[in-house]
Amino acid sequence: MKKVSLKNYNSFSVDAKAKNLIHVSSEREIINFIEKNKKNELLILGGGTNILFTSDIECPILKIEIKGIEIINEDDNEVLVSVGAGESWDELVWWCIENNFGGIENLVSIPGNVGSAPIQNIGAYGKEIKDVIENCKGVFVNNGSIKIFSKDECKFSYRSSIFKEELKNKFIITNITLRLTKKNHNINIEYASLNNYLIENGISKPSIKNIAESVHLIRKSKLPNYREFGNAGSFFKNPIISKKQFKQIKSLFPEIVSFKNKNSDYKISAAWLIENCGFKNIKEKNVTVYKDQALVIINTGNAKGKDIYNFSQKIKKTVKEKFDILLQEEVNIL
Numbered sequence: 001m002k003k004v005s006l007k008n009y010n011s012f013s014v015d016a017k018a019k020n021l022i023h024v025s026s027e028r029e030i031i032n033f034i035e036k037n038k039k040n041e042l043l044i045l046g047g048g049t050n051i052l053f054t055s056d057i058e059c060p061i062l063k064i065e066i067k068g069i070e071i072i073n074e075d076d077n078e079v080l081v082s083v084g085a086g087e088s089w090d091e092l093v094w095w096c097i098e099n100n101f102g103g104i105e106n107l108v109s110i111p112g113n114v115g116s117a118p119i120q121n122i123g124a125y126g127k128e129i130k131d132v133i134e135n136c137k138g139v140f141v142n143n144g145s146i147k148i149f150s151k152d153e154c155k156f157s158y159r160s161s162i163f164k165e166e167l168k169n170k171f172i173i174t175n176i177t178l179r180l181t182k183k184n185h186n187i188n189i190e191y192a193s194l195n196n197y198l199i200e201n202g203i204s205k206p207s208i209k210n211i212a213e214s215v216h217l218i219r220k221s222k223l224p225n226y227r228e229f230g231n232a233g234s235f236f237k238n239p240i241i242s243k244k245q246f247k248q249i250k251s252l253f254p255e256i257v258s259f260k261n262k263n264s265d266y267k268i269s270a271a272w273l274i275e276n277c278g279f280k281n282i283k284e285k286n287v288t289v290y291k292d293q294a295l296v297i298i299n300t301g302n303a304k305g306k307d308i309y310n311f312s313q314k315i316k317k318t319v320k321e322k323f324d325i326l327l328q329e330e331v332n333i334l
Contacts, residue, residue, distance in 0.1 A: 085115025230299030
């Protein structure tokens with residue numbers, strides 16, 4: 001069997017090869033595949049915007065393409081929206097804006113599909129998907145059984161969930177349900193860059209559409225389009241450190257960019273750490289960091305997955321040596 005190129009199925013544009021790529025557009029198709037695939041070994045692929053292939057893939061790949069957006073319940077204040085895992089996340093956000101459904105407007109312009117969003121607990125500009133998730137439905141890989149996970153069962157945390165930890169590659173999300181507002185929207189403008197943008201543009205009482213349009217333009221000014229430079233957005237998480245460690249680092253690097261959390265620890269800007277290790281001036285084998293956002297590693301040509309991975313590990317090692325902070329990858333590495 002001829003191997004399939006995955007170049008068009010990952011936002012890094014890495015030309016890894018797949019032995020077997022299967023497109024599935026329903027829960028039933030997934031269950032049928034699981035019943036026939038006795039080895040229980042497979043890779044689940046959504047939009048491919050948060051994955052780095054470092055080698056060819058020998059096990060079967062299931063490309064999840066389940067569509068559908070449906071209002072399943074509503075009252076005067078709230079609406080429950082059921083969405084297929086194969087829908088585009090960004091298109092869903094704009095659909096909600098058009099219908100005046102509030103809750104995910106800060107999460108506009110995040111690439112990828114709906115089914116991947118809870119896995120990563122995607123977040124931006126003061127909001128996370130956990131704020132609006134009602135439940136996640138899907139299929140267990142080992143036996144094809146179906147389960148609906150409540151919000152609490154999803155075990156959401158910063159850029160993580162049960163689907164990224166205990167159930168990684170063991171559960172396939174097929175559908176999610178969101179609880180959104182129809183009026184009295186909870187407008188969140190706590191992020192300084194968003195708040196400043198609104199002030200600069202004379203928007204004193206922003207609507208959810210104002211928020212979405214503003215975030216879209218801010219992201220566009222900071223982040224590269226993966227169709228121009230292969231990337232997966234933020235490669236690393238912003239590290240969270242203790243108050244004690246923060247004071248030590250602050251004494252040595254007074255200009256460090258940080259955000260105080262509610263529970264007294266500190267979130268540090270990974271982009272600042274990377275930039276202050278000089279990586280904006282380093283390029284190796286068609287790999288570098290983006291000029292406007294050091295947290296984004298880009299493929300400037302035909303870089304191999306291994307080249308991108310090796311560059312990321314060089315960043316990780318240098319940051320640890322200089323700041324005694326160990327960065328954690330946000331991107332899934334295979």
